[in-house]
Amino acid sequence: MRSDNSRVRIVALVRAVLTLSVAVLLGVCVLPQKQANAATDFANYRLATLEQLRLKRNYQTADPRAETEWNAPREWRAATNVLPSRGILLVHGLGDSPWSFNDLAPVLAAQGFLVRTVLLPGHGTRPEDLLDVDISQWRDVVREQAQILQREVELVYLGGFSTGANLALEYAYANPDIAGLLLFSPGFRSSSQLDWLAPMAVHFRSWLIAPDEQRPMQNSVRYLNTPTNGFAQFYRSSHAVQRLLDERFYDKPVLMVVAQHDSVLDTRYLLEKFQHRFTHPASRLLWYGTEPIELFDRRRVLVREDHLPLLRISQFSHMSLLFAPSNPLYGERGSLRICLNGQLAEVTQACEEGAQSWYSDWGYREEGKIHARLTFNPYFDWQASVMATVLAVQPADSSSELALSSRSLQESQP
Numbered sequence: 402m403r404s405d406n407s408r409v410r411i412v413a414l415v416r417a418v419l420t421l422s423v424a425v426l427l428g429v430c431v432l433p434q435k436q437a438n439a440a441t442d443f444a445n446y447r448l449a450t451l452e453q454l455r456l457k458r459n460y461q462t463a464d465p466r467a468e469t470e471w472n473a474p475r476e477w478r479a480a481t482n483v484l485p486s487r488g489i490l491l492v493h494g495l496g497d498s499p500w501s502f503n504d505l506a507p508v509l510a511a512q513g514f515l516v517r518t519v520l521l522p523g524h525g526t527r528p529e530d531l532l533d534v535d536i537s538q539w540r541d542v543v544r545e546q547a548q549i550l551q552r553e554v555e556l557v558y559l560g561g562f563s564t565g566a567n568l569a570l571e572y573a574y575a576n577p578d579i580a581g582l583l584l585f586s587p588g589f590r591s592s593s594q595l596d597w598l599a600p601m602a603v604h605f606r607s608w609l610i611a612p613d614e615q616r617p618m619q620n621s622v623r624y625l626n627t628p629t630n631g632f633a634q635f636y637r638s639s640h641a642v643q644r645l646l647d648e649r650f651y652d653k654p655v656l657m658v659v660a661q662h663d664s665v666l667d668t669r670y671l672l673e674k675f676q677h678r679f680t681h682p683a684s685r686l687l688w689y690g691t692e693p694i695e696l697f698d699r700r701r702v703l704v705r706e707d708h709l710p711l712l713r714i715s716q717f718s719h720m721s722l723l724f725a726p727s728n729p730l731y732g733e734r735g736s737l738r739i740c741l742n743g744q745l746a747e748v749t750q751a752c753e754e755g756a757q758s759w760y761s762d763w764g765y766r767e768e769g770k771i772h773a774r775l776t777f778n779p780y781f782d783w784q785a786s787v788m789a790t791v792l793a794v795q796p797a798d799s800s801s802e803l804a805l806s807s808r809s810l811q812e813s814q815p
Contacts, residue, residue: 494563660717661690718762731776739774
């Protein structure tokens with residue numbers, strides 16, 4: 402009897418594996434939510450998104466109006482009557498929101514850009530809304546808003562953080578009229594060797610970390626827990642970009658910004674692809690950390706130390722690159738401190754109770770120190786000056802005299 406039961410269990414398991422394998426091979430995935438009608442202009446898109454936020458968001462503060470604005474798509478223009486000739490669309494990452502660009506967008510507007518952000522489907526409301534989202538929905542939003550922006554300005558650039566950087570690069574490869582890119586912590590390849598399992602794991606486990614009353618699900622501008630399906634869509638975006646980078650060069654001006662000790666990404670892969678695939682002489686990689694042994698393009702790769710004891714910074718984090726020290730939520734004196742940072746339970750509790758903390762990426766530990774997540778960039782102003790120089794180059798200008806000179810870069814250093 403025991404042998405028969407074992408046989409039955411083995412046969413059932415084999416059938417389940419075969420069924421899943423066929424589903425994966427045929428490209429079966431979570432069905433996307435029904436799409437709303439495509440927006441015809443940015444104003445209508447923003448209004449429709451605001452309405453969705455008001456209806457579905459799980460508010461975290463006593464100020465729902467402000468919280469709605471923090472998570473909504475937004476537009477910035479220079480304080481001038483001159484119509485901008487250049488525009489840039491900024492795309493946030495998995496679990497994040499347009500707040501990711503709250504500091505970057507005004508800087509770009511001051512440089513003459515018409516700046517817009519998007520809210521990717523499944524974001525800005527509650528983490529559960531990522532359970533049945535599909536990457537095609539994210540691609541649709543990027544395509545629709547990029548095309549709308551192209552009708553209003555002469556040159557369109559794209560920018561993205563993490564997953565958003567993947568979506569931006571993928572769209573730029575398919576649309577050569579995109580003039581250049583800003584890529585912050587681009588999610589081209591995960592640091593995990595098991596990320597390819599995420600699309601299959603969706604069928605067995607809705608959450609990698611099951612929701613409970615002990616772990617917060619979100620704060621006022623981002624999710625703190627993400628369904629397995631969110632990671633599956635991230636993997637699909639990174640896999641698509643890896644394939645493109647294997648096949649082709651990208652020859653438009655690009656600013657890439659990377660934290661060496663990023664716990665999410667394979668940063669050596671990012672360095673390799675920048676040096677070999679992003680060929681425009683004006684492109685720059687800002688590398689926060691120590692100089693890697695693989696570095697050979699010292700003219701285009703700029704290194705800055707990420708261990709800053711005077712600021713109690715042990716290392717930079719995946720999310721820190723975008724935010725100025727003055728950011729009201731994430732800055733040096735910001736109101737949001739992320740203590741959920743891969744520390745021991747007692748260390749996390751001490752952080753939450755207000756103990757003096759150092760700052761790092763997820764999972765970094767050091768004896769005798771409490772580490773919260775680093776959520777701001779001490780080099781933000783210098784980073785913005787390099788960004789302005791990269792974007793000042795016209796996309797068709799690849800000659801050496803139009804590339805960034807070492808002298809101009811020295812002048813922009815802090």
